[in-house]
Amino acid sequence: MNPDLPLRDIHLPPEVGLWPLAPGWWVLLCLLLLAVAALVWWWRKRQSPTEPPVRVQVSALRELERIERTYRDQPHVLVRELSVLLRRIAISLYGRRRVAGLTGMTWLQFLDRQSGSLAFSQRFQRALTELPYRPQGEADTAALVQEVRQWLRSQQQDGGAKHV
Numbered sequence: 001m002n003p004d005l006p007l008r009d010i011h012l013p014p015e016v017g018l019w020p021l022a023p024g025w026w027v028l029l030c031l032l033l034l035a036v037a038a039l040v041w042w043w044r045k046r047q048s049p050t051e052p053p054v055r056v057q058v059s060a061l062r063e064l065e066r067i068e069r070t071y072r073d074q075p076h077v078l079v080r081e082l083s084v085l086l087r088r089i090a091i092s093l094y095g096r097r098r099v100a101g102l103t104g105m106t107w108l109q110f111l112d113r114q115s116g117s118l119a120f121s122q123r124f125q126r127a128l129t130e131l132p133y134r135p136q137g138e139a140d141t142a143a144l145v146q147e148v149r150q151w152l153r154s155q156q157q158d159g160g161a162k163h164v
């Protein structure tokens with residue numbers, strides 16, 4: 001090589017910048033945003049109840065009125081329907097894991113703890129644990145309906161926030 005020749009040094013092209021992004025990066029960014037949005041939606045749905053507690057109690061009180069009107073002359077069916085209603089509302093407010101496995105006295109004690117009284121385990125124990133499974137029977141259904149109504153209203157005030 002001759003150092004006297006008028007040659008210039010090799011010019012390199014400018015470095016590739018980060019902006020604007022290539023189309024593949026835009027697609028990846030959109031997919032990432034969708035995944036984050038889906039994750040947030042899934043997490044919020046899992047954390048919050050499906051219905052606000054107030055709506056649950058309003059529909060439960062309507063259902064209680066319907067049950068009372070429909071089965072007024074059939075005490076054993078009335079008690080069975082009240083028991084089912086209590087179970088459904090408790091599962092809605094407190095979750096299936098906490099409520100679904102409760103039976104007998106533990107179920108009645110759970111209802112007592114949520115209401116702050118001992119009416120279910122002491123006064124209505126036989127009616128709620130035995131009468132729904134018998135073809136015939138008698139119970140103070142008017143008092144039981146009133147106690148269920150009181151329980152539902154107490155849950156509405158607390159929004160199902162009491163915990164065992």
